[in-house]
Amino acid sequence: MFPRGPRFVPEKIPDIPGPGTYNPTIESTEAYKRGAFLEKANRFDKDKPSEIPGPGTYATEKTIAPKPATHGTKPSGTQGDKYAVLQRKLEHLETVHADSKKAHQTEIERLRLELSRHQKANAEQTEKLDKLNKQNESLDARVQEYKKSNVSQQAEIKDLRVKLRATEHERNQLASKQGDASEAQKALNALETRRKDEVRSRDRTIADLEKSLTLEKKKREAAEAKMQEAKSKIDARIDEARSQVSKLQDELKTAKTESQKKDEALGEAEDEQENLCERLEQTTAMLARVAREYGRLASTTVRLDVHDELKHQHASLQLRSVRLERKLANSEAQVVELANLVRYTKESNSFLSTHIREVEEQAALYSQWLQDTQVGSGAHGDRDSSLEESVASVGSAIKDEQREVDHTITRTEKHFYDLYRQLNQDLLGSLSDAESRLTERCETVQRLKTELSNATDAHERVESELDTLRKEHQTTQKEVARLTTCVEELKASELSAKQELEVKEAQVKAEISKAGQQVVTEKEAAQRLAVALQQAQLAEQALQAEVEQMSVELAQAEQYEEAYNSLLEEVGALLARNQLAEEEAERLSKFNAEIIGHRNPAQRIMYVDRIRRELAETKQKLLMSTREVEVAAADNEDLRNELGMYKSVMVPFENKPRTVITRVGRAPLASQNMNIKSVHGTSVRQTGTVEPKEVEWVREGDMTLDELHM
Known part of the structure; x- marks a missing residue:
């Protein structure tokens, strides 16, 4: 009536694994993966890396973000673009140099014309000044003579006025005294005679002075005539000497100008470009400083x-x-x-x-x-x-x-x-x-x-x-x-x-x-x-040859890129087939575990399946970590290469360029092609009739099989 139960209590399966659990053989742990194309694939190439530089080796600019794998893009010629930009800059500098040279020549010619014009004007002004000085000297002499004669005449007039006032005063006194009329008449006669004598003596002295003045004028005129003759002779000699000196100076100036022209032609050919740059920087700095100082003065000063x-x-x-x-x-x-x-x-x-x-x-x-x-009483x-x-x-x-x-x-x-x-x-x-x-x-x-x-x-x-x-x-x-x-x-x-x-x-x-x-x-x-x-x-010419060689290598790299894109397409198809195979293997392993578990529970098939899954997950994580380490190493190498490019240009000390940056001369880096070692492809082998193919190089930013599988 009732089903027969177990005779003994079933033993509980412990969670602690037994001895030898964590070191299983590959055949026992990965038996369900048999038939996949990755079973015997050489996933990590341990051979010596190729010495051929891969894509991105000569890239001078650091990529901002990893680019996804595209099939139709082609790398641009950065070196050719830089060379074209430098060529345009050189042509622009040559045009600026020629324009500045022409402007400088025109300015020099204008200054020479102005100098000659000013010299002529200066000579004319000096001649006019000499003439005016001579006229001024003659006029000053005449003025001095007139002043002297005027002073002497004014002194005589003052003396006569004093004497006239004295005589008038005496006459008034005599007129007031009527009693002494005879004596006054006598005194008046005496005064008149005295005055007449004084007038006669004054006339004589005036005549003598006029005679002496005429004699002095004649002597002075003779001296002036002699001096004018001497001056004319000396001026003629000075003019001759000046003409000779001017001729010699003109010859000397012509020689100097020719030598200066040659010096300027050579000096301008060497230093005009640097002088223009320095002048531009100096003018900008000076303008900024002048504006700053003017603003400060305008803001701080008060009238x-x-x-x-x-x-x-x-x-x-x-x-x-x-x-x-x-x-x-x-x-x-x-x-x-x-x-x-x-x-x-x-x-x-x-x-x-x-x-x-x-x-x-x-x-x-x-x-x-x-x-x-x-309210209480009305009697009150x-x-x-x-x-x-x-x-x-x-x-x-x-x-x-x-x-x-x-x-x-x-x-x-x-x-x-x-x-x-x-x-x-x-x-x-x-x-x-x-x-x-x-x-x-x-x-x-x-x-x-x-x-x-x-x-x-x-x-x-x-x-x-x-x-x-x-x-x-x-x-x-x-x-x-x-x-x-x-x-x-x-x-x-x-x-x-x-x-x-x-x-x-x-x-x-x-x-x-x-x-x-x-x-x-x-x-x-x-x-x-x-x-x-x-x-x-x-x-x-050497730089042009290098550019041509790089363009040829770039054309070859395009062929490799096309081959790589075709390989990526094949890898995608293989990955799809691998995924289908893994799903089928997982389904079969589950079915097998269910069948064997029902028939024979003592073999712990479920536990072994769980361990297999954990091992597969750990392997996947290990592959991801190794891929991250490889990517980090590749980025590190790229950074080292870029830093080396900044530090050294491989230029000897005797030909060091004139730049603001102090460049360090050292040996070239040995790790310029190490990005090829860290970034390389893995060989893929298919089961069946497909032969194994190796990926020769991997472009920076492309995905590996592990990343695609994730």
């Missing part, structure tokens, strides 16, 4: 009149603030007193209000009592009337007290109003007084300023007049000294001109020899420049 006005206003405002502070202190004291008075009135009002409240309470109590008594009418009278008297007293309180409050408010009005009037009066005083002070200050300016103007005028007089005195003294030394200088100038001509001839000969030497040195420098230009052309 003197504005500063003086502000100082005056500050002083006046300080005085005004002191006065207002004094008045404010007085008003504050008054306000304190008013506050005390208000506080006292408030306290009295509060006391009266409490008293009124108490009286009202008593009145209410009395009214209550009155109502009680009226007289008493009630007396109580009513007392209540009425109390109410009237309360009203009187309330009126007094209101009256006191109104009086205090009126008193406060009068007090505040008085204070405001006082403050307004003080402010008006202060403003009137301030305006008076400002007017006085303006008046004093005008007086000071007038005084300074007068002082400056007087000083200018004194300076002009001093200058005139000095010029007259200098002219006298110059006239005295002019003849000696002219005599000495003849000798010095002859000596200078001899010295100039020797200098011209020496400069001609120097110019020949400079021509030789310039030829040598031109030869050196030609050699340097030839070397630069050779370097350019």
Whole structure:
């Protein structure tokens, strides 16, 4: 009736694995994977990596993010683009150099024309100045003669006036004395005779002076004629010497200009580009500094009149603030007193209000009592009337007290109003007084300023007049000294001109020899420049050959890329087949485990299956970690290569370029092609008729089989 149960209690299967559980053989753990194409595949190539550089080896720029595997893209020629950019920059610099050279030549020609024009104008001005000096000297001599004659005539006129006044005074005295008429007549006759004698003597002296003046004029004219003849001779000699000197100077200038042109042509060919760059940087820095300094000056400086006005206003405002502070202190004291008075009135009002409240309470109590008594009995009418009278008297007293309180409050408010009005009037009066005083002070200050300016103007005028007089005195003294030394200088100038001509001839000969030497040195420098230009052309040809070689290698790399894309497509198909095979193997292993587990539970098939799964997962994680390590190593190598490119350009010390960065000369890096070692492909082998194929190289950013399987 009942099914037969187990005779013994079944033994519980422990979770602890037995001995030899964690070191199973590959055949026992991966039996369900038999038939897959990855069973005997060489997943990690341990052979020596290829020495052929892979894609991305010569990349100078670091990739920002890993690019997905695309089938239609082609690598761009970065080296060719850089070379084209450098070529365009070089052409632009050559055009800028040519334009600047033309502008420099035009500026030099313009400056030469202006120099010649200014020299001609200067010569004409010097000739005009010499003529005007001569005319001024003759006019000054005539003015001095006229001044001397005028002074002598004025002295004689003064003497005659004094004598005339004396005679008139004597005549008046004689006319006043009628008794002494004869004596006066005699004295008058004597005075007339004396005056006539004096006039005769004065006429004689005047005639003698005129004769001596005419003689002196004749002598002076003769001396001036001789001096003019000597000056004309000396001027002719000086003009001849000057013409010879000018000819020699012109020849010397032509030689100098030719040598300078050659020097400038060579120097401009070498240094024009660097000078332009330096001038641009200097001008930009100077403009920035000038703008900064101008802004600082404009923001910090103030005009003197504005500063003086502000100082005056500050002083006046300080005085005004002191006065207002004094008045404010007085008003504050008054306000304190008013506050005390208000506080006292408030306290009295509060006391009266409490008293009124108490009286009202008593009145209410009395009214209550009155109502009680009226209800209780009507016999006490007289008493009630007396109580009513007392209540009425109390109410009237309360009203009187309330009126007094209101009256006191109104009086205090009126008193406060009068007090505040008085204070405001006082403050307004003080402010008006202060403003009137301030305006008076400002007017006085303006008046004093005008007086000071007038005084300074007068002082400056007087000083200018004194300076002009001093200058005139000095010029007259200098002219006298110059006239005295002019003849000696002219005599000495003849000798010095002859000596200078001899010295100039020797200098011209020496400069001609120097110019020949400079021509030789310039030829040598031109030869050196030609050699340097030839070397630069050779370097350019080598660079062009390298660019062509790189373009050829790039074309070959495109073929490898196409092969790699086809391999990727085949790998995708194989991965799909592998996934189907693994799913089928997993299904079969589950079915097998179920069958064997039901038939023979002692073999622990389920436990072994779980261990197999864990081992597969650990292997997958290990593969992922190794892939991450490889990617990190590849990135590290890329960074090292880029850092090496920044640190070294493989240029010897004698040909080090002129740059701002200090470059370090060292041996080339040995790890330039190590990215090939770290990033390489794995061979894939299919079961059946498909032969194993090896992936020769892997492009940076492409995915491996493990990543695709994930």
